[in-house]
Amino acid sequence: MRASRPEPHTLAGAFVLDALGAADRARFERHLTRCEQCAKEIRGLAEVTARLAGAAAAEPPPGLTRRALAVAARTRQLPPLTPDRPRPWATRHVSVGGPAGRAMAWRPRLAPALAGLMVILAVVLGLAARGAQHQLRQDQLHSHAIAAVLTARDAQMISARVSTGGTATIVMSGREHALVFAARGLSALPPSRRYELWLMGPGGDKPAGMLPGPRNGMTGPVLASGLRPGDRLGLTIEPAGGSAHPTAPVIALVAL
């Protein structure tokens, strides 16, 4: 039985309190990208949680800070997100290149970025164009979630080489806590093996989806959600059934 689906707007409180399950949260985050008023409300309500956290303050165990400092000293920091203010899609700068996403360098690299975007759009459109197959409905839902990432105001594009061959293109949105992965030219695998995506963060490695087989040299798009700050995207070749933890060398690793 499906639980009832509440009006997204009423979920603002539960969202701020981290009281949404994964599905509700994903819906609300999609809603947020379209609702400036909600985003404003969320910011105000988050200040209340700061006070709730303050009231819970308790003496930390001795050495907590010292250990955190030690770990921090060997932990690379994340680059800032796109420094330009979010703008409507029509005038948005797509930042590309390494994880640093250097703001000054976007102009010369816009062409490859657009090419990458075209790859993903082509795959999405390809899905939609597959016509009246029974999978279509599922595909449409999937495509909708993918479109939410591609059109997110903070969408950022990254491309990376896969060490065993091929190029991966990733569009990620911190706001959507999700990314869309597509690749072209990946090496063919025996039937017993498949490519698997991972979100690799300070909290451990989380499976982020198996890649489907290629069509016309293109793989994906695959949606990976539940991004946490600090996560990196990894790709490995795993047994066809998938693995709970990476069992093979990482063949692409992208800082998000």
Next chain:
Amino acid sequence: MRYSAPPRARIGAATTGQDHGTPAKTSGCRCRIKSVRLEGGRVPAEPGAGTCDAHETELAVLLGRVACGDRDAFEAVCHQIAAPVFGTVRAVLRDVPQSEEVAQEVLVEVWQSASRFDRDRGSAMAWVGTIAHRRAVDRVRSERRSAQRELRAASHTVAYDDVVERAEANLDAERLRRCLGSLTDLQREAVTLAYYGGYTYRQVAALLGVAAGTVNTRMRDGLIRLRDCLGVGHEG
């Protein structure tokens, strides 16, 4: 309140007014300390509102330096946030060794993603609190999946009594306590169970025996009332 008394000598120099808007003097770092937006336009809801502002401004400035890789600034940040971070995580997880582990992850995440803190989108403490709470909740939910339904064992009155009543005596905690007291019982329980108990609104609904839809509207109404009572989070 312990966390509000960081070692002044260490961070005082970096956070005096003259520093605002001038380039950070960190080795080889071109980061600038972002100009501090003073909170002069805010109308306090009551006398004494905004006592957190000084620490807040300080924390935001420090995070700007942490983003540039300044380890001294990070240490100062840790001194300010370790207590609320650890306390929040422990409120949700209960288990002390596990809370310590998660609190450490939170501090490291603050180091890692300091560059993503944007003061135009909220206060530094709200940003830190969000990271801490989300990590604690992620941890507790992944565990509850395996140990389903010890849910009712944790008496739901514990959240409020434990955390809010025992909060150290100070002006901010006192005001929060009073503001929580101005909520309806259902609003208060919905907010504290979700925040300190780490429950989803559907679980809260099951615990309180009311419809899920009612719970999520009460959470929102409750937070809005708290926001207005505390005099925080108003823009412009």
